[in-house]
Amino acid sequence: MEEESLSMISTVVPATHQSDENGVCQLSSMDLLMKLHYIRAVYFFTSDAAQGLSMADLKKPMFLLLDQATRAISGRVRISESGRAFVKCNDAGVRIAESRRDRTLQEWFQQHGCSLEGLVHDHVLGGPDLGFSPLAVVKFTWFKCGGLCVGLSWSHILGDAFSAFDFITKWSQILAGQTHTHTHTHTHAPPKPKPLPTPIHKQTQSPPHNNDPISVKMTTTAGEFWLPTNHAKIATHSFHVTSKQLNRLVTTSTCHQNDAAETSYFGTLSALVWKHVARIRGESEPRAVTIFTRGGEGLEVSAVEASFVVATSDVADLARVIGAERRVDDVAKLVEESGGKGDFVVYGANLTLVDLENGGDVYGVVLNGHKPVLANCCIHGVGDDGVVLVLPAPEGFTGGRMVTVSLPDKELLQLKDNLRDEWGIESLSFS
Structure with missing residues (x-):
């Protein structure tokens, strides 16, 4: 049976602490409707794409991204006195997991295909404690050949699949800027990426003759x-x-x-x-x-x-x-x-x-100028x-x-x- 070496789990928080420690993000009815669902995405990269990247390199852009993204991503769910859930924007951060597999990327594909099994952290809100559950978890899995898989688990209350793709894409854009800066020390620092858009859910009213929703x-x-x-x-x-x-x-x-x-x-x-x-x-x-x-x-x-x-x-x-x-x-x-x-x-x-x-670029994540050889969701x-x-x-x-x-x-x-x-x-x- 194949063994996974899980070496470390850590937390990344925004680079600067917010001034309003009591800030909250009210969840829309559409957000709450999706609260039991999660987006899981994986991006496989060859050794050429991952060459020269350390865990410190991979984690550093997350601090900057969380600083500019909607603060809800770094928050934690709370329940109001009325029983309605909301997100407390307390900068608790996202979870980072690092693991290694004792096989090459090619060997992994031959046995598992493009399965997400084991490459995305088994992340679910709630037990043992809802108040401490991160809303997003990023898992980096290294293969024996030097290849890398980036796996994301994204709570749907933060937005749909394209919001998740956008989050990881912006992370790779910041990483690309840092790598460029490290390689050419005399270049200017990369411009900050635009903030992540707050997810907007279209809520078109049903015609009067429609019955109750059949999709829920x-x-x-x-x-x-x-x-x-x-x-x-x-x-x-x-x-x-x-x-x-x-x-x-x-x-x-x-x-x-x-x-x-x-x-x-x-x-x-x-x-x-x-x-x-x-x-x-x-x-x-x-x-x-x-x-x-x-x-x-x-x-x-x-x-x-x-x-x-x-x-x-x-x-x-x-x-x-x-x-x-x-x-x-x-x-x-x-x-x-x-x-x-x-x-x-x-x-x-x-x-x-x-x-x-x-609606979005599934293959927008780029490492060292290389797109993933495969992305799945x-x-x-x-x-x-x-x-x-x-x-x-x-x-x-x-x-x-x-x-x-x-x-x-x-x-x-x-x-x-x-x-x-x-x-x-x-x-x-x-x-």
């Missing part, structure tokens, strides 16, 4: 942890869909060329997984799905519902349902109705489709109905897309077999 379910938490309970074990797996396979999917599942031109890859890939999950579940097939997209004003949560049998439908028909005008659920009202104290699951309340292609705290994330494929992988799916483990095994047998879609391979 109330849940119970797992003991003292801010984590939804599940009836099944959720597993995660990533697939690589090549450009050739994408073109085949679009052309073979559409009747007219105009349909192919108007069909997004996100819609097509989501429709493909939706159909196969419906076939696996049989009579309990998911007719309604939740869709996450990144609009100009922030996170948009919407829902669509098929009026026909999903399992026997054409992928193009499902793609058109996904791309059609969606019902935008007034999900925030549920939080207000609970007085801010309710526990909800959104990702996985229905089969949830997340578009991570547009998943959601922690997924409900039993599962989540499908569509991301750009790594450079050098003949284009295409990467699809990361979290489902009950038995369903995920069947999905892997079905996609391989019917479409030739395999796990992401580095051989």
